[in-house]
Amino acid sequence: MEELKKLKAPKRARIGLYSAGLHAYWDQFEGLKECLLEYNRFLEKRMAEFGEVYNFGLVDTEDRGREAGEYFNGKNVDIVFSHAATYYTSSCLLPLHQINKAPVIILNLQPAPEMAYDKTGTDRWLAQCVGCSIPEISNAFNRAGIKFRAINGLLGLDYTPKFSLADEVTADRPEAIKAWEQIGEWCLAAGVKRTLQHARFGFLGGYYSGMLDMYSDFTMLQAQTGMHVEVLEMCDLEAYLRNVTENEIKGKLAQIEAFFEISGDSPSDPIAKKPTPEQLEWSAKVAVAQEKLVLERNLDSISYYYHGRDNYYEEIQSGFIVGHSLLTAQGIACAGEGDIKTALAMKIADILNKGGSYCEIVASDFNRDTMILGHDGPFHFLISKGKPILRGMGVYHGKRGSGVSVEAKVQPGPVTTLGITQTGDGKLKFNISEGEAIDAPILLNGNTSTHIRFAQKPAEYMDRWFVEAPTHHFALSVGHNAGLFTKVAQLLEIPYSVY
Numbered sequence: 001m002e003e004l005k006k007l008k009a010p011k012r013a014r015i016g017l018y019s020a021g022l023h024a025y026w027d028q029f030e031g032l033k034e035c036l037l038e039y040n041r042f043l044e045k046r047m048a049e050f051g052e053v054y055n056f057g058l059v060d061t062e063d064r065g066r067e068a069g070e071y072f073n074g075k076n077v078d079i080v081f082s083h084a085a086t087y088y089t090s091s092c093l094l095p096l097h098q099i100n101k102a103p104v105i106i107l108n109l110q111p112a113p114e115m116a117y118d119k120t121g122t123d124r125w126l127a128q129c130v131g132c133s134i135p136e137i138s139n140a141f142n143r144a145g146i147k148f149r150a151i152n153g154l155l156g157l158d159y160t161p162k163f164s165l166a167d168e169v170t171a172d173r174p175e176a177i178k179a180w181e182q183i184g185e186w187c188l189a190a191g192v193k194r195t196l197q198h199a200r201f202g203f204l205g206g207y208y209s210g211m212l213d214m215y216s217d218f219t220m221l222q223a224q225t226g227m228h229v230e231v232l233e234m235c236d237l238e239a240y241l242r243n244v245t246e247n248e249i250k251g252k253l254a255q256i257e258a259f260f261e262i263s264g265d266s267p268s269d270p271i272a273k274k275p276t277p278e279q280l281e282w283s284a285k286v287a288v289a290q291e292k293l294v295l296e297r298n299l300d301s302i303s304y305y306y307h308g309r310d311n312y313y314e315e316i317q318s319g320f321i322v323g324h325s326l327l328t329a330q331g332i333a334c335a336g337e338g339d340i341k342t343a344l345a346m347k348i349a350d351i352l353n354k355g356g357s358y359c360e361i362v363a364s365d366f367n368r369d370t371m372i373l374g375h376d377g378p379f380h381f382l383i384s385k386g387k388p389i390l391r392g393m394g395v396y397h398g399k400r401g402s403g404v405s406v407e408a409k410v411q412p413g414p415v416t417t418l419g420i421t422q423t424g425d426g427k428l429k430f431n432i433s434e435g436e437a438i439d440a441p442i443l444l445n446g447n448t449s450t451h452i453r454f455a456q457k458p459a460e461y462m463d464r465w466f467v468e469a470p471t472h473h474f475a476l477s478v479g480h481n482a483g484l485f486t487k488v489a490q491l492l493e494i495p496y497s498v499y
Contacts, residue, residue, distance in 0.1 A: 003329075003382060004259070004326065004329045004330045004382075005330065006330055006331035007291075007294060007295065007327070007330045007331055007332055008298075008300055008331060008332070009331075010191060010192075010195045010331070010351040011191060011194040011195040011198055012050075012051040012052055012191055012194075013050065013051035013052070013078045013079060013187050013188070013190035013191040013193075013194055014051060014052050014054065014075060014076060014077045014078050014079075014190075014194065015047055015050065015051045015052065015053045015054065015077060015078070015079055015080075015081065015187055015190070016054050016056070016072040016075065016077035016079065016080035016081065016100070016102060017040070017043060017044055017047060017053055017054065017055045017056070017080070017081045017083065018040075018055070018056040018057060018058070018059045018068050018080070018081075018082065018083065018096075019036055019037070019039065019040040019043075019057070019058050019059070019083040019084075019085040020058075020059050020060070020082060020083065020084055020085060020086075020088040020092060020093055020133070021033070021036055021058055021059075021060045021085050021086045021087075021088050022060055022086065022087055022088050022089060022092070023060040023061050023064075025086065025126060026060075029122065029123035029126060030123075031123070031163045032086070032123050032126055032127060032163070033058070034163070035127055035161055035163035035164070036058070036085040036086060036127065037057070037058060038161050038163075039083070039085060039111065039155060039157075039161075040055065040057065040058070040083060040085065041055075042155070042157060043081070043083055043107070046156070046180065046183075047081070047183065047187065049184070050183070050184050050187030050188060050191075051078075051187050051190065051191060054071070054072065054075040054077055056068045056071050056072070058085070059088075059092055059093065059096060060088065060092060061092055062091050062092055062095055064092065065091075065092045065093055065094070065095045065096035066095045066096065066099060068096045068100075069095060069096040069097070069098070069099025069100040070099060070100075072096075072100040072102060073099065073100050077100070077102050078102060078103075078190040078191075078193060078194050078491075079102055079103050079104075079105065079186060079187065079190040079491070080097075080100065080102045080103070080104045080105070081104075081105050081107055081183070082104055082105065082106045082107065082137075082148075083107040083109070084106065084107060084108050084109075084130040084131070084133055084134060084137075085127075085130065086126045086127060086129060086130060087126065087129055087132045087133050088133050088137075089133075089136075090133070090136045090137045090139070090140035091140075093137055093140075094137075094140050094141070094144060094146075097141070097144075097146050098144065098146070103147065103149075103190075103490075103491055104141075104146070104147075104148045104149075105148070105149050105150070105151060105183075105186055106134060106137065106138075106148055106149070106150040106151070107150075107151055107179075107183075108130055108131050108134050108150055108151065108152045108153075109130065109151070109152075109153055109154060109155040109156070109176075109179055110128060110130050110131065110153075110154055110155065111127060111128060111130075111154075111155045111157065111161075111164065111166075111168045111170075112128060112154075112164065112166035112167060112168045112170070113154065113167075113170060113173065113175075114166065115128050115165075115166050116165040116166040119165050120165055120166070124163070124164065124165050124166070127163065127164065128166075131152070134150060138150070149186075149490075151179050151182045151183060151186075152179070153175035153176055153178055153179035154170040154173050154175040154176040154179065155168070155170060155176065155179075156170055156171050156173070156176030156177075156179065156180055157169060157170055157171065158171040181483075182483075185483055185484050185487050186487055188352055188484060188487075189484060189487035189488040189490075189491050190491060191351065192348055192351045192352065192488045192491075193226070193488070193491045193492060195300075195351050196225045196226050196227050196344075196347075196348075196492075197225075197226030197227075198226075199226070199227045199228065199300040199301065199347070200227075200228050200230050200297070200298055200299050200300055200301075201221075201227050201228065201229050201230065201299070201300060201301040201302075201303065201340060201343060201344070201347075202229075202230050202232050202293075202294075202297065202299040202301065202302040202303070202304075203218070203229055203230065203231050203232060203302075203303050203304075203338070203340055204232040204233075204234070204236075204237065204302055204303070204304035204305075204306075205232075205233075205234060205304050205305045205306035205307075205317075205338065206305060206306070206307070206338055207305060207337065207338035207339075208305050208307070208337040208338055209307065211337060211338075211339075211472075213421070213422075213470075213471040213472060214337065214338060214339045214340075214341065214342075214471060214473070216340060216341055216422055217426065218231075218340075220422075220426055220427075220428075221340065221341075221344070221428075224427070224428050224492065224493075224494060225344065225428070225492060227300075227344070229340070230297060230299065232293070232297070232302075234306055234313040234316065234317075236293065236297075237289055237290065237293055237316065238289075238312070238313070238316060240288075240289040240290075240292040240293050240296070241285065241286065241289040241316065243292075244285050244288045244289055244292075248288045249281060249284050249285050249288060251288075252284040252285075252287050252288050253280065253281065253284045255326065256280065256283070256284055256287070256322060256326075256390075259326070259329070259381060259387065259388075260322070260381075260387055260388050260389070260390045260406075261386075261387040261388065261389045261390070262274070262275060262280070262389075262390055263275070263389045263390060263391045263407070273391065273392040274391075274392060275390050275391065275392035275404045276392060279318075279319075279392050279403065279404050280390070280404065282315075282318070282319045282403075283319040283321075283322040283323065283403065283404045284322075285319070286316060286319030286320065286322075286323050287319070287322055287323025287326055288323075289323075290302075290320075290323040290324065290327060291323070291326075291327065294327060294332050299332060300331075300332060300333070300347060301332060301333040301334065301335075301340075301343045301344070301346070301347050302324065302327070302332065302333075302334045302335075302343070303334075303335045303336075303338050303339055303340040303342075303343045304317075304320065304324070304334070304335075304336060304338065305317075305336060305337045305338040317403075318403030318404075319403055319404070320336070320403070321336075321376065321377035321378055321403065321404060321405055321406055322377075322390065322404050322406070324336075324377065324378040325377055325378040325379050325380075325381060325388070325406050327378075328346065328350070328356070328357075328358075328378045328379070328380045328381075329380055329381055329382050331350055333346035333347040333350055333356060333475075334346075334358075334378045335358050335378070335473070336358060336375070336376075336377065336378065337473075339358075339471070339473050341420040341421070341422065341428070341471060341473075342358060342419070342420065342471065342473040342474060342475060344420050345418045345419060345420045345430075345474060345475035346358060346380070346475040348418065348475070348485070348488055349380075349418055349475050349477040349481070350380070352477075352481065352484055352488075354416070354477035354478055354479050354481050354484075355380045355382060355383035355410075355476070355477045355478045356380050356418075356475040356476070356477050357374075357375075357378075357379050357380040357383065357410065357448060357475065357476045357477075358375045358377065358378050358379070358473065358475070359373045359374055359375055359417070359448075359473065359474055359475065359476045360373070360374070360375055360472050360473050360474070361373060361472070362374050362443075362447070362449045364458040364459075364462075365440070365451060365458075366457075366458060366459075368438070368440055368451060368453070369453055369457050369458060370438060370440065370451035370452055370453045370458070371435075371451075371452050371453075371454065371458055371461060371462075372442070372449050372450070372451055372452075373417070373449065373450055373452055373476060374409070374442075374447050374448040374449030374450060375447060375448055375473070376405045376406070376447045376448070377405055377406040377448065378406070379406045379408050379448045381406070381408060383410050383411060383476075383477075383478045384408040384409065384410060384411065385408070385409050385410065385411045385412065385439065386408075388406050388407065388408035388448070389406070389407040389408060390404050390405070390406060390407075391404070391405055391406075391407050391445075392404055392405075405447065406448055407442075407444065407445070407447060407448060408448045409437075409439075409442055409448065409449060409450040409451075410437045410450040410476060410478065411437065411478065412436075412437050412438055412439045413436065413437055413478065413479075414434065414435075414436055414437075414478070414479055414480045415434070415435055415436065415437045415450075415452060415476060415477065415478055415479070415480075416432065416433065416434045416435075416476075416477050416478075416479065416480055416481040416482055416485065417431075417432065417433050417435070417452075417474045417475070417476055417477075418430060418431075418432055418474060418475045418477060418481075418485050419431035419432075419470045419471060419473070419474030419475070420471070420474075421468070421469060421470045421471045422471075423469065423495075424469075427494070427495070428494050429468075429469075429494065429495050429496065429497070430485060430486070430488075430489045430494055430495070430496035430497070431465070431468050431470045431474070431496070431497055431499075432481075432482050432485050432486065432496060432497065432498045432499075433454060433461075433465070433482075433498065433499050434454075434455075434480045434481075434482050434498075435452040435453055435454040435455070436452065436453045437450050437451065437452055437478075438451045438452075438453055439451075450476070452476075461499075464499040465499060468497050468499070482498050486498065
């Protein structure tokens with residue numbers, strides 16, 4: 001399916017990089033320093049795929065460590081990769097990370113799978129003994145209260161440097177592939193953190209009354225993620241609606257027809273009908289106003305709900321789902337019923353280019369051993385199996401109003417759910433689970449729904465899920481993303497569970 005251009009590009013991570021060594025070696029072993037700097041430049045080039053790299057170069061004394069700490073502070077980096085290029089003393093690095101507080105990832109990446117034992121002298125050995133300092137620095141960091149993570153494996157070169165006597169071509173080795181997957185995930189997670197620190201989440205209307213799991217303290221959300229919450233009123237949207245032109249409506253209708261399938265009457269649900277021309281035109285007009293609101297107010301996300309009593313604002317809400325699904329596909333995560341925590345989960349999935357659809361439990365299928373997950377929208381239709389279907393709803397189940405709803409299912413394959421809940425101590429928590437979407441029958445009632453098969457059977461899966469005190473909504477993403485989501489949680493210092 002053709003992709004819609006994102007209205008706001010996610011921020012790229014600002015990545016700090018340095019290589020660690022020992023100054024005493026350089027005069028003793030000719031060529032060693034130059035070889036280690038060659039490895040450093042290789043790392044810089046590879047990491048540039050994931051963000052903006054600020055490479056300090058070599059840290060080989062305590063003074064250079066202090067200089068590097070100030071350098072990374074000046075560059076406002078989100079994460080620092082500490083490359084163990086050879087043995088170094090921990091005293092070189094500790095002042096760096098006492099000055100710069102960005103999360104640190106230690107890279108223990110050996111250049112060659114094995115040394116050329118019959119011809120390797122001390123100089124070439126020092127280019128291979130990269131794991132020697134890791135216990136030392138981990139002990140020093142632990143005693144200094146500095147959190148760190150380590151990535152162990154092979155460097156992943158696609159050539160052998162002149163200095164080396166061993167074969168250092170390791171790009172296709174699993175130890176290198178896994179290491180670079182981890183490096184990429186940490187960089188992408190750092191990009192999520194940076195994006196959220198600059199994000200504006202719109203909160204339009206209010207919460208659905210009585211859904212206590214969704215209520216959150218906006219100050220708490222900003223304190224833990226950096227996101228600003230912009231409180232919006234229906235009159236804000238109505239002001240944009242007044243200025244929508246006929247040409248803009250026609251353009252939006254063309255977009256709707258390109259990205260959705262317009263249904264006939266549902267064969268099974270009498271309240272799910274073919275959308276009328278009037279309903280589609282109204283949804284298009286509201287969608288134009290929604291996009292204007294996003295652009296004018298510089299929003300990254302919208303959580304919304306309005307409960308009225310036969311008034312104009314309720315009529316406006318009847319056109320919400322189509323426009324909010326389009327916005328979600330354009331990188332503006334939209335969540336109904338005022339669920340701003342799930343909007344945050346959807347936004348995280350979207351920043352990582354993994355989709356992120358608004359979901360809840362629809363039912364279990366005990367014959368297929370699946371959970372059916374979905375909602376009446378908004379749907380991230382870039383992850384759908386075929387074009388999403390639009391149905392006209394005589395009434396939204398359990399809620400006032402009517403309008404056009406989205407019916408779709410996620411493309412078959414690996415998926416991951418990301419729920420963001422709030423615990424009894426007022427803190428956020430990620431609930432994460434991986435499964436497989438399968439192609440199976442769904443209800444034809446204007447709701448999105450997908451059969452997901454998890455590692456456990458439905459009853460056992462729910463046993464595990466419910467003890468985590470989740471909210472009843474979550475984001476559904478494509479791919480197995482637990483590794484990515486847990487790294488985001490760690491950088492945000494938010495607890496998580498994976499089940």
